[in-house]
Structure formats: structure tokens, C-alpha cells
Amino acid sequence: MEYTRVCNAILNGTAGTLLLHEGLVQEFIPGGIPVESTPGRDLEFDARNCHLLPSLIDIHVHLRDPGQEYKEDIASGLAAAASGGFGRVLAMANTDPVNDNAGITGYMLQKGREHHPHGPFLHPVGALTRGLKGKDLAPLAELAQAGCRAFSNDGLPVQDNELFRRAVEYASDLDLKVIDHCEDSFLSVGGVMNEGRMSDYLGLKGIPDVAESLQVSRDILLAAYLNIPIHLAHISCASSVELIYQAKQKSIPISAETCPHYLHWSEELVGGYNTLARVNPPLRTRDDVLALRQAVREKVIDAVASDHAPHADFEKEVPFAGAPNGISGLDTCLSLVLDLVRENVLTLQDVIRLMATSPGELFRLPVCSFAPGDPADFTLVDLEKKWVPSPETMLSKGTNTPCLGQTLQGRVMVHFIGGVPVINRLLSQP
Numbered sequence: 001m002e003y004t005r006v007c008n009a010i011l012n013g014t015a016g017t018l019l020l021h022e023g024l025v026q027e028f029i030p031g032g033i034p035v036e037s038t039p040g041r042d043l044e045f046d047a048r049n050c051h052l053l054p055s056l057i058d059i060h061v062h063l064r065d066p067g068q069e070y071k072e073d074i075a076s077g078l079a080a081a082a083s084g085g086f087g088r089v090l091a092m093a094n095t096d097p098v099n100d101n102a103g104i105t106g107y108m109l110q111k112g113r114e115h116h117p118h119g120p121f122l123h124p125v126g127a128l129t130r131g132l133k134g135k136d137l138a139p140l141a142e143l144a145q146a147g148c149r150a151f152s153n154d155g156l157p158v159q160d161n162e163l164f165r166r167a168v169e170y171a172s173d174l175d176l177k178v179i180d181h182c183e184d185s186f187l188s189v190g191g192v193m194n195e196g197r198m199s200d201y202l203g204l205k206g207i208p209d210v211a212e213s214l215q216v217s218r219d220i221l222l223a224a225y226l227n228i229p230i231h232l233a234h235i236s237c238a239s240s241v242e243l244i245y246q247a248k249q250k251s252i253p254i255s256a257e258t259c260p261h262y263l264h265w266s267e268e269l270v271g272g273y274n275t276l277a278r279v280n281p282p283l284r285t286r287d288d289v290l291a292l293r294q295a296v297r298e299k300v301i302d303a304v305a306s307d308h309a310p311h312a313d314f315e316k317e318v319p320f321a322g323a324p325n326g327i328s329g330l331d332t333c334l335s336l337v338l339d340l341v342r343e344n345v346l347t348l349q350d351v352i353r354l355m356a357t358s359p360g361e362l363f364r365l366p367v368c369s370f371a372p373g374d375p376a377d378f379t380l381v382d383l384e385k386k387w388v389p390s391p392e393t394m395l396s397k398g399t400n401t402p403c404l405g406q407t408l409q410g411r412v413m414v415h416f417i418g419g420v421p422v423i424n425r426l427l428s429q430p
């Protein structure tokens with residue numbers, strides 16, 4: 001009978017040994033465990049004072065497969081997820097063809113199982129409307145039965161309020177959530193960055209923050225009227241945060257996520273026409289960054305997601321207005337959030353809440369709490385480990401991130417899913 005022992009690990013500030021058996025957590029023993037007390041042959045990992053974190057859940061990724069595998073495919077995207085500490089990801093529907101039928105959903109699930117049988121696990125998000133065109137509802141029941149975990153029209157938000165209402169009601173009947181990209185496409189048409197002083201200086205068409213907050217208001221009003229939860233994707237500005245705060249004070253069933261780039265970088269990063277900083281919603285002002293930091297700390301924002309959007313290098317090596325939106329984030333997301341711990345914006349427990357516990361609760365996905373019998377889905381994270389994102393150190397095909405070539409701190413050293421080490425940057429000894 002084989003056991004796995006993870007020695008010298010830190011759980012909630014206490015050093016000890018985590019004992020695993022048959023893919024489950026058996027016990028955490030403060031201070032360690034004598035070798036002779038464990039029967040059978042063991043597999044031992046010296047955690048070297050790494051911190052134990054549950055496997056993270058990324059509720060917003062773009063895996064580009066099927067249709068744009070030159071940017072990313074399911075194999076490389078899930079490898080990047082494993083490397084970044086994510087055991088489960090929600091994959092958006094803007095594939096080619098769009099994930100608006102059971103055949104595409106089944107293809108995505110099968111490819112995930114083939115390339116990563118032990119995980120990470122892919123949970124498809126079905127299209128809300130056929131072809132993401134915002135005209136007719138997709139076959140939501142068919143998509144749910146095929147394995148979709150939620151529905152979204154992603155970067156092409158539904159402007160027809162009556163259609164969106166019907167979609168929310170139908171999804172609720174299926175016991176699934178709608179994830180909404182909040183953007184008034186009439187206000188944002190032609191925009192490539194935040195509207196303001198910086199866009200004027202660069203001579204670029206801007207997207208005002210009210211394009212987001214106006215749609216946030218619509219979703220809040222609908223959630224209140226219908227008493228049905230709606231999840232708001234990648235919130236980027238202070239005006240949206242204020243609306244979400246007011247909604248939660250009234251117990252309106254709304255939830256929201258933001259992303260590391262909105263917690264770190266402002267529109268100033270676009271200076272010099274830096275296409276790696278082009279993303280939608282756009283990077284906003286420094287005041288918006290500060291508001292979002294407060295929102296994740298005070299639980300106004302429920303989750304942090306990567307909004308992983310990989311692109312090929314040549315696609316970003318064009319004039320700013322012609323570059324695609326998106327930042328590759330699965331490899332770097334955790335490191336960027338851990339920066340906020342070092343800056344005393346968040347605690348390590350906040351990170352677990354924002355990137356594991358809350359996403360799991362929102363989308364009914366399991367999260368390891370390290371209690372006996374829990375699935376052994378967890379990471380060993382070295383908070384001091386420094387690394388540099390590059391084509392050699394990132395497992396995603398997309399290296400389109402503003403932190404490319406910069407030194408980050410905090411690294412997943414081992415990632416266990418079901419007790420199997422799917423990423424191992426430490427030596428193990430039988």
C-alpha cells in the first residue's frame with residue numbers, strides 16, 4: 001500500500017507533513033511524521049517550506065481550440081494552467097466554430113481528457129446565442145447536457161435586453177449561471193484603449209468607463225427584478241465597483257470577477273503604443289486600479305480570473321490600433337496576485353478565497369480544504385521563488401504579456417491533482 005508524504009510544508013502558518021493515500025488527503029500532521037509510522041512504500045516530497053494552497057480555479061480563459069490552435073490549443077492551455085496552479089478552468093465559447101452545440105463541447109472535453117487525464121480539468125462555457133451573434137438563443141439545454149458549466153456571449157455582449165433576460169431565465173431553469181462581458185458596444189465602437197488624457201495624448205480612439213458600468217447597471221437591475229444570479233466578467237473600473245457594492249448591500253444576487261492586469265497596470269502602460277497592454281476592457285486609470293484593489297480586499301469583487309487570451313507574436317507586432325485585444329495570463333496570474341500579498345493589499349487567505357474557494361462556490365466546483373477525505377488537489381508554492389516569464393519558462397503558446405522578461409516572485413513548485421504530481425519542479429524520492 002503506497003502513501004505519499006509531503007514534508008516540511010506550511011499550511012495556514014503551521015509547518016508539517018501532509019499524508020495522501022489513493023488520491024485523497026489523509027491527514028496533516030504538524031511537525032512531521034516518523035518514517036516508520038507509515039506502512040508500505042512511500043513517495044516523499046520535501047516541500048522545503050513551501051506553502052500549501054488548494055488547486056486554483058480560473059473561471060475565465062480562452063483556449064482557442066478548435067480553430068485557432070496556432071495561438072493555443074487545449075493541450076498547451078491546460079499545461080499552462082497546471083504550471084500556474086490551476087486545477088480547473090472555464091473555457092470561453094469564442095472558438096472557431098463557436099461552442100454553440102454539443103459536438104464542439106464534446107470535442108473540447110475529449111481533447112482535455114486525452115492530453116491531461118489526471119487534470120487540469122476543462123469546463124466548457126457554452127455560447128449564449130448562436131454563433132455569438134446576439135440574435136437567437138443557442139440550444140442551452142443541449143449544451144448543459146453535453147457538459148457546459150455556464151453560458152456567456154463573451155466579448156460580444158448581448159445588447160438586446162429582452163433576449164438577454166430570456167437567456168438568464170433559461171439558464172437559471174438549467175441551474176447554470178450567465179457570465180456577462182459588460183460593455184455597451186455603441187459607446188465603445190472603434191475604441192482601442194481607455195478614453196481619457198492618455199488616449200488624447202496618443203491620438204487613439206478611447207473606450208469610456210461608462211460603456212462598462214452602464215451594462216453593469218443593466219445586469220444588476222435584471223438580477224434584482226428576476227431574483228436570478230448573474231456573474232459579471234473582468235470588471236475594470238471604479239464606477240462598476242461602486243454599483244456592485246450598492247447591489248450587494250441590497251442582497252441582489254450579483255457576483256463579479258476582475259483580473260491581475262486591472263489590479264496592477266494602468267493606461268500609462270499603453271504609452272509608446274505597447275500592444276502587449278491592449279486588452280478589453282482596457283487598462284484604466286491609477287484610481288481605478290486602487291478601487292479594484294480595495295474591492296478584492298473587501299469582498300465586493302468575488303474572484304480573480306486570468307482572462308487568459310493568448311495570441312501569436314506576429315499578431316501583436318503591428319500598429320496599436322490593429323493589434324488584437326488580450327493578455328496571456330495562465331502562467332503568470334498567481335505570481336501577480338502574490339505581489340499584492342507582499343504589498344499588504346491582500347493576505348494569503350484572500351488569495352485562496354479569490355482564486356479557489358469563491359470560484360468553486362460560484363460554479364459548484366470542488367476545492368481542497370486539506371480535511372481528511374478531500375481530493376488531493378493542491379499546490380506547493382514557494383513565495384520567495386523568482387522567475388522570468390519567457391518562451392522558455394511559459395507553457396502557453398502565447399507569451400503576449402506586459403511582464404514578459406520581467407522578474408516575478410512566487411512560483412508553483414509542485415501541483416498535485418488527485419494525488420498525482422502533474423507539475424513537479426522539486427525532486428521526489430521513492
